[in-house]
Amino acid sequence: MALISTGPLDARPANQSLYRSILGKLQFAAQTARPDIAYATGKLAQYSSDPRAIHMDRAYHVLSYLKGTKDPAIVYHKMYQAPPRLLRGWSDADWANDPDRKSISGFAFSRSFNLLLKSAKQKLTATSTTEAELIAAFSATCEAVY
Incomplete structure (x- = not known):
């Protein structure tokens, strides 16, 4: 868009x-x-x-x-219940998709039936896809530790 x-x-x-x-x-x-x-x-x-x-x-x-697209919404099923203390996380980044060449990182964490999402523009300008992904993974790790 x-x-x-x-x-x-x-x-x-x-x-x-x-x-x-x-x-x-x-x-x-x-x-x-x-x-x-x-x-x-x-x-x-x-x-x-x-x-x-x-x-x-x-x-x-x-x-x-x-x-x-009313139907495709997040639906939680009780078929799989992770242990309550298990925190699962994912991170991703695009590389220099913004006009100022900054990448956008995002992560998602789930714990039982709770979901935390965050997306933000990276403060550093990554010089490669790998670097953008590492910055996203580092941000997600910091959030998980917090």
Whole structure:
């Protein structure tokens, strides 16, 4: 999803109050049951102080995606119950996908039926995919130890 303006119509200001209201709903959905929209929601949040028509259009696009994919949500089954103290974690990173060449890292931890997700732009500029993955793994490890 490219959020760069492509013409003068995209530069029109959007209703900031409505945009923030939609963004709040998207963030709630991303944090509770739909982590698949977390990245898109994070990108949209970068424009919350001065949203434009293109950003509002993208927010409506994410809402229509949610409407069209109601069924694929996180569902916890009781078939497998990990020991309560077992913490399982995953980390991943993209490499230099942002215009400023910073990578985005993310991790997920599960413990019993609880899930913790986090995604953030890396502070360092990685020079390779391996370095970006190592930075993501290090961040996830620090969070797990904490």
